[in-house]
Amino acid sequence: MVQAAAVLTASADIYDFKANFLAAYRWMLLARVAEEKIAALYRGGKITGGVFLGKGQEALSAATGIALRKGDIFAPLIRDQAGRLAFGETLLDCTRTYMGSRLGPMRGRDGNVHRGRPREGLMAMISHLGAMLPVVAGALLARRFRGQEGAVGAVSLGDGATSTGAFHEGLNLAAVEKLPLVLVVANNQYAYSTPTSRQFACEDLVDKAIGYGVAGHSVDGTDLGACLEVLHRAVESARSGGGPQLVVASLLRLVGHGEHDDAGYVDPKLRQTSLGADCLELAESRLLRERWADASELQELQEKIQQQVEEAVATTLREPLPDPNTEDWCSLADQRLCEGHGE
Amino acid sequence: MVQAAAVLTASADIYDFKANFLAAYRWMLLARVAEEKIAALYRGGKITGGVFLGKGQEALSAATGIALRKGDIFAPLIRDQAGRLAFGETLLDCTRTYMGSRLGPMRGRDGNVHRGRPREGLMAMISHLGAMLPVVAGALLARRFRGQEGAVGAVSLGDGATSTGAFHEGLNLAAVEKLPLVLVVANNQYAYSTPTSRQFACEDLVDKAIGYGVAGHSVDGTDLGACLEVLHRAVESARSGGGPQLVVASLLRLVGHGEHDDAGYVDPKLRQTSLGADCLELAESRLLRERWADASELQELQEKIQQQVEEAVATTLREPLPDPNTEDWCSLADQRLCEGHGE
Amino acid sequence: MITYLEAIRAAQAKALADDPRVYIYGQDVGQFGGAFKATKGLAKEFPGRVLDSPISEDAIIGSAIGAAIEGMRPIIEMQFADFSTVGFNQIVNQAATLHWRTQVPCPITIRLPSGGTAGAGPFHSQSMEALYAHYPGLIVMTPATVEDAYSMLLEAVAIDDPVIFCEHKYLYYHLKAEALPTEAVPTGKARIARQGRDATIVTYSAMLHESLACAEELASEGWETEVIDLRSIKPLDTDTVLASVARTGRLLAVGEAWPWGGVTAEVIARVATEGFGLLDAPPMRLNAKDTPVPYHPNLWGTHRPTAKTIAVALRRLLSA
Amino acid sequence: MITYLEAIRAAQAKALADDPRVYIYGQDVGQFGGAFKATKGLAKEFPGRVLDSPISEDAIIGSAIGAAIEGMRPIIEMQFADFSTVGFNQIVNQAATLHWRTQVPCPITIRLPSGGTAGAGPFHSQSMEALYAHYPGLIVMTPATVEDAYSMLLEAVAIDDPVIFCEHKYLYYHLKAEALPTEAVPTGKARIARQGRDATIVTYSAMLHESLACAEELASEGWETEVIDLRSIKPLDTDTVLASVARTGRLLAVGEAWPWGGVTAEVIARVATEGFGLLDAPPMRLNAKDTPVPYHPNLWGTHRPTAKTIAVALRRLLSA
Numbered sequence A, B: 001m002v003q004a005a006a007v008l009t010a011s012a013d014i015y016d017f018k019a020n021f022l023a024a025y026r027w028m029l030l031a032r033v034a035e036e037k038i039a040a041l042y043r044g045g046k047i048t049g050g051v052f053l054g055k056g057q058e059a060l061s062a063a064t065g066i067a068l069r070k071g072d073i074f075a076p077l078i079r080d081q082a083g084r085l086a087f088g089e090t091l092l093d094c095t096r097t098y099m100g101s102r103l104g105p106m107r108g109r110d111g112n113v114h115r116g117r118p119r120e121g122l123m124a125m126i127s128h129l130g131a132m133l134p135v136v137a138g139a140l141l142a143r144r145f146r147g148q149e150g151a152v153g154a155v156s157l158g159d160g161a162t163s164t165g166a167f168h169e170g171l172n173l174a175a176v177e178k179l180p181l182v183l184v185v186a187n188n189q190y191a192y193s194t195p196t197s198r199q200f201a202c203e204d205l206v207d208k209a210i211g212y213g214v215a216g217h218s219v220d221g222t223d224l225g226a227c228l229e230v231l232h233r234a235v236e237s238a239r240s241g242g243g244p245q246l247v248v249a250s251l252l253r254l255v256g257h258g259e260h261d262d263a264g265y266v267d268p269k270l271r272q273t274s275l276g277a278d279c280l281e282l283a284e285s286r287l288l289r290e291r292w293a294d295a296s297e298l299q300e301l302q303e304k305i306q307q308q309v310e311e312a313v314a315t316t317l318r319e320p321l322p323d324p325n326t327e328d329w330c331s332l333a334d335q336r337l338c339e340g341h342g343e
Numbered sequence C, D: 001m002i003t004y005l006e007a008i009r010a011a012q013a014k015a016l017a018d019d020p021r022v023y024i025y026g027q028d029v030g031q032f033g034g035a036f037k038a039t040k041g042l043a044k045e046f047p048g049r050v051l052d053s054p055i056s057e058d059a060i061i062g063s064a065i066g067a068a069i070e071g072m073r074p075i076i077e078m079q080f081a082d083f084s085t086v087g088f089n090q091i092v093n094q095a096a097t098l099h100w101r102t103q104v105p106c107p108i109t110i111r112l113p114s115g116g117t118a119g120a121g122p123f124h125s126q127s128m129e130a131l132y133a134h135y136p137g138l139i140v141m142t143p144a145t146v147e148d149a150y151s152m153l154l155e156a157v158a159i160d161d162p163v164i165f166c167e168h169k170y171l172y173y174h175l176k177a178e179a180l181p182t183e184a185v186p187t188g189k190a191r192i193a194r195q196g197r198d199a200t201i202v203t204y205s206a207m208l209h210e211s212l213a214c215a216e217e218l219a220s221e222g223w224e225t226e227v228i229d230l231r232s233i234k235p236l237d238t239d240t241v242l243a244s245v246a247r248t249g250r251l252l253a254v255g256e257a258w259p260w261g262g263v264t265a266e267v268i269a270r271v272a273t274e275g276f277g278l279l280d281a282p283p284m285r286l287n288a289k290d291t292p293v294p295y296h297p298n299l300w301g302t303h304r305p306t307a308k309t310i311a312v313a314l315r316r317l318l319s320a
């Protein structure tokens, strides 16, 4: 198990750290602004159903998305707006799914974070936690069957999801097959209202790695630089035949479980610790400190992104909603086999 | 993680090791003889359905049963004839269940190894591997609710069963609640025909302990002395508040998965290793070596046990079989709520 | 006024107060009071008896079974019915078979927040009652009123068998009553929610209210529709259904679940086999469409039966 | 002579040979050839394409779905149908919803060794077809003949949707045919296994043979019973059933599964609602008793329908 800090310099030459940092920061900011807009629409009654945000987890998520390349596979979860964007999901896929546009990837059939384009490597999560892990393992198995080595699959999970049987069976299967799978666990200290003390008894979630025979990595999830380093290393060792990699990031979610939740259960003392830091603010101050950007550039970026988000929402608002009369109401790919008795 | 060898002497004074060894040997021998009889009955067509034997695993099983005391809970699996007897199951419960006697605990409704007396702490396994682990955890939780501390629950599993979600969820739950649960994993190198290399990728199954925050113990499953020591220690530390204990024993099953199976898939080289030793023979030679018994005593014991087994079978053969006409054909405890439409 | 949700909370409070063998286990049910607040305040009121679980449905239910073997009477909350699929094996193979196999009762209550609400989508809307009813060894309750939510949950805890308690999320806040009931219809007995002579609608849970609204509408046209609330779908009160069909000669079965093998199929099969002669017209059934439950309200509103679509079916039945 | 089991093996061999996208995954299916030897020799014949899995039903099925997303066509063997409960969530919530949600097909075939055999007991005997048929998005096949075991399994692999392939363990060795079929009835079409004018028995899988034996017996008394083999229970060929009932006026539905919401309930519900006027007598159904499947043959023989008990029901139907 390697500590992120230890390698900040070590692997800094492998790739252009600064460029990655800047790119990641942009995705983080875009995710933050987009989610604030989604939250506003939700409060304004423009979104039916739940809204689940990733505030405070953008660094880890963006780092995951950036570490992947075209042809890789990514199964994001509910706090991965930044990672989705970094992986290549458009902002419109987000707004269209949240608002039910018929033109979105889910066509109003599924909503909010339950979106994706599986054929493009972006899995569309089902709600059942842990369930996407074996799916990505199978997708990687398929690549191997077809002799397409070199692709990596990343799966996002929360601390709570590590208690699911699917997590265990999926990670074990990936380990047995030595698949290039990177499992990114965002330990944000709570599963909905449940603290980690009621979720697991190990000292550190990364201690699970040895029991599966996979590599383990720990990282400070509020530190974009560290996340970029660790995810880069984890993804590259998976890509180069190192088998599954378990990355455990420590952080806090800075919003409720969903927008309906005020997170009153979060220990205020915890918010005061370094876990409670806002990864976006930290990244911004580092940008300035390192002189990779100046205040006016950031100001400009902020405005561009604001505009981009407003445009996506405006476009989506003009789009048609799903129409029950044009729906085929058939669950099957092979429509000949559909039947509608008793409906 | 403690090695058995290290403590053979260390804890030898805690209790009468010789007495335990002798008692365990008797249960092992009774189990071996009983199972040979069951196998003979099976070949003679006197038993319908599967027959699953524990040959080669009697030392571990007996040690588990002996380490427990009245009031404890035990969830045996398919290779636990010896442990069942040591825990207090009668030989008649075995023969009656295998032969479907109406007087047996399962009354012909369930068969072979699917037997128990849950209210007496002996769980009746369902086939689904891993499923008994959370059940025992819950039983221990109940004891805690009622303020009945001091009881221990032991659960038997095989190497293959560690791949189940139930194993993971159950052990994790027990760890979070810090329950006095001892999980005894018999790593007999195969799950049916599947070698451990296709089952898990960790170096040693005991490496899983740290990931759950539980104590881990390794033991040579062919060495009765070592099994007695390790199980004794594991059970006592669970009893004294040490939380769940994971015991991993290495051994080989010296029979087929079931009596229908010739185990042709077992690597002959493996049989030549120490894993392939017969724990019963080893125990016997130690008895003689230590002069805890002499040949004639063993001969006598052998005959007594043979007779005991023949009697149990003879008794069972005289007993009534289940009668469909006297069956209530109701699945519920509350018979008022049973309904029989459409049968 | 007390809501359906408050009734569920009140029943659990009473069960905890009356019986030391009762405890509550599930995700976020403790201090937080549950995703829907059905256990609000109970952890505080009953220290150590309302416990947060890990996200481990298989182990949650497995542990409840073990506790039941030891004489406890656990109430398990699944955060959503849809997630009970992960604990499915323990429910249908362990809990449902325990007494039949070992003569040891398995008095556990599994609360399933069920059914569709606007925007909930495919994995937070399912009605799984038929799945559990198919397996021997389980009781399946589907309360449709505030009174039943309260009294049936209390009865579920008292029954010596595993009870799948399907509480409908749509009714949580929408449904209100003056007060909690003091006595109750026993489990296994259906209730005639509205009397009528022209046709019988057999339904349960949220669809009772769509059916009553439909009956009301047709009443203005002079049609008197009898509406039966099954209350529990296993056991299913065939006698009450048959008696009603004997009076009306016409049957429409309505359910929110999927059609294939659902409650409506079982009801019609029973009436057709045991009360064929009572039918003056072909029986009819109305269910959700045979697709996952759609997210967007535009689609969801068409996916499940509503007073409007029930009325269309009922008119066809009455003119048959 | 080729057995039902050999036909299943042959179909898998052909699927592997014809389509590089096909692979087989499950416990002990590799070198060992599976618990029932349904994949005997295939690992050798198709290196790297027949893989032993860990004991992880959820991950086994989840991985098959992922592979299907990438264009593969996995064949999954559950060691026994009963263990599919552990992979239930991936089947009904992931596989069954994938295409409807994302427009990406999920062509996986899940082989379930199903049904009762003497001494198999509660957890190695289950018939789970109704459970899977209840969920939208799944095809459920229940082959009753050697020919169908072969051709339907090949079709299952070819279909772009998840197929639950319920192969009956009792038929594995009992059932023999001269040769493998060269053409096949398409999925969704039932087959009239025996023609008759006096009554219609609708059944599937192992119960087809009990029903045919019963029809044979009553033929000696001059009764001509039509016996319909549904072949697949979802889709269920209502038209063929209705056409037969139109000829005979009498319906008996027979299934080996539990009664509540089973195939017989769905068949009768469809005939009652869509072919009420065709019935000259109340339809009847016969299923297993509503308890777990008993271990001992004395009990098992009474738990499930047999030619004898079907004959009793049929006589009642004919005299009604």
Ligand SMILES: Cc1ncc(C[n+]2csc(CCOP(=O)(O)OP(=O)(O)O)c2C)c(N)n1
Residues within 6 Å of the ligand: A078, A079, A127, A128, A129, A157, A158, A159, A160, A161, A162, A164, A186, A188, A190, A191, A192, A253, A257, C027, C055, C057, C079, C083, C086
């Ligand atoms: C199998 C399953 N059980 C329960 C739920 C309900 N649920 C949704 S999110 C959540 C908490 C998840 O916590 P964690 O995994 O830590 O992720 P986080 O929300 O903290 O990012 C729960 C219990 C679910 N989605 N799946």
Ligand SMILES: Cc1ncc(C[n+]2csc(CCOP(=O)(O)OP(=O)(O)O)c2C)c(N)n1
Residues within 6 Å of the ligand: B078, B079, B127, B128, B129, B157, B158, B159, B160, B161, B162, B164, B186, B188, B190, B191, B192, B253, B257, D027, D055, D057, D079, D083, D086
């Ligand atoms: C969930 C589940 N899947 C599959 C099976 C079928 N099965 C019965 S025993 C067995 C092998 C068990 O291997 P292991 O756990 O190592 O125990 P051993 O037989 O070696 O003692 C399998 C796959 C099962 N019982 N339960």
Ligand SMILES: [Mg+2]
Residues within 6 Å of the ligand: A158, A159, A160, A186, A187, A188, A189, A190, A191, A192
């Ligand atoms: Mg969390």
Ligand SMILES: [Mg+2]
Residues within 6 Å of the ligand: B158, B159, B160, B186, B187, B188, B189, B190, B191, B192
């Ligand atoms: Mg083994």
